[in-house]
Amino acid sequence: GEDVEQSLFLSVREGDSSVINCTYTDSSSTYLYWYKQEPGAGLQLLTYIFSNMDMKQDQRLTVLLNKKDKHLSLRIADTQTGDSAIYFCAEPFDNYGQNFVFGPGTRLSVLP
Amino acid sequence: SQTIHQWPATLVQPVGSPLSLECTVEGTSNPNLYWYRQAAGRGLQLLFYSVGIGQISSEVPQNLSASRPQDRQFILSSKKLLLSDSGFYLCAWRRWGAGGMSGELFFGEGSRLTVL
Numbered sequence: 001g002e003d004v005e006q007s008l009f010l011s012v013r014e015g016d017s018s019v020i021n022c023t024y025t026d027s028s029s030t031y032l033y034w035y036k037q038e039p040g041a042g043l044q045l046l047t048y049i050f051s052n053m054d055m056k057q058d059q060r061l062t063v064l065l066n067k068k069d070k071h072l073s074l075r076i077a078d079t080q081t082g083d084s085a086i087y088f089c090a091e092p093f094d095n096y097g098q099n100f101v102f103g104p105g106t107r108l109s110v111l112p
Numbered sequence: 113s114q115t116i117h118q119w120p121a122t123l124v125q126p127v128g129s130p131l132s133l134e135c136t137v138e139g140t141s142n143p144n145l146y147w148y149r150q151a152a153g154r155g156l157q158l159l160f161y162s163v164g165i166g167q168i169s170s171e172v173p174q175n176l177s178a179s180r181p182q183d184r185q186f187i188l189s190s191k192k193l194l195l196s197d198s199g200f201y202l203c204a205w206r207r208w209g210a211g212g213m214s215g216e217l218f219f220g221e222g223s224r225l226t227v228l
Contacts, residue, residue, distance in 0.1 A: 033216055042118075042202055042219035043156075088155065092215065099171075100146075100217055104155035 004089060004103035011109045018076040020106045022089035027070060029091040034063065034074045037086045037105070046074070046087070076108075084110045114139035118203050118220035125227055131176075131190040133223050135203030138184065143205040145186040146217065147178055150200040159201075162186060198227045 005023045012018045024032065030051050035043040049056045049063045049072070056063045062075040072089055086105040093101045115138045125131060137143050147159040158171045160178035168178050175194060179187045186203060201224075204217040 031215060035219075040222070040224070042221045043204075043217075045216050045218070048216060090217075099158060099161060101158075102148075102156040 004091060004101050006087075006089060006103035006106045008104060009107050009109070011111060012079050013111050014079060014081060016079055018074075018079045018083065018108055018110075020074045020076075020087050020089075020108065022072040022074075022103055024070050024072060024089070024091045024101075026091055026093055026101075027067065029093070031092065032065065032072050033090045033100075034061075034072075035088040035090060035102075037088065039085075043088060079108075079110050081110045081112065084108055114205075114218065116203060116205055116218055116220045118201075118223050121221065121223060123223060123225045125193050125225065127195055127227055128192045131188070131193050131197070131225070133188040133201055133203075133225075135186040135188075135220055136184055137186075137205045140184070140205070140207065142183060143207060145180060146204040146206070147186065147188050148202040148204065150202060150222075152199070156202070160188070193225075193227045195227050198225055200224050 003025050031048050033048040034046040036046045037043045047058050047061050049065050060077045064073045076083055086107050088102045088105045090100050090102045093099050118135050144163050146161045148156045149159055150156050160168055160170055162168050162180045165180055176190050200222050202222045203220040206217050
């Protein structure tokens, strides 16, 4: 079946860069997504990348996509305490692109 | 603009009691609707999705059910709750037929259910 994998925890110091990694399985996915979840809240879309792109940059966020290895990463530059949250990568899955598969989430802790 | 509302935000229920969580989307028509569950410290599990009124697809067999009585309303129910039903329930919507668009999911704020 479809499976999206992420490391579960990441700790960084404030001001450093954070890199959150994800591997996915469905090579036909048109888009891949990163979501952020703050404590007790729903998921908020951070960014997405179209599958024909290798990189997308949006302010402090950089998404890198390696389709050959089915590897997706999210880099957060100048990480702030407000970036502490759980980050999920997700890909659409099923014949009609109706469903989504989420990774287990990476809990990012930003230390002062 | 589109909005999504879930209620109640927090619920504490005894084992064996019924459940009804409601979700409403505004500002769009004919959305795809989803119910996810997030157990403590774990990822998201898709429970149900719907592509139209009265059309429900179940991803995981369990004692929960879903209904879509109106285009923008999605309800998660149970007749008798189990301890294992505790979790954080998230409703989400997606533009129907999002081919060619980024097609992301938009999530509600979640409903935390504790079964005692």
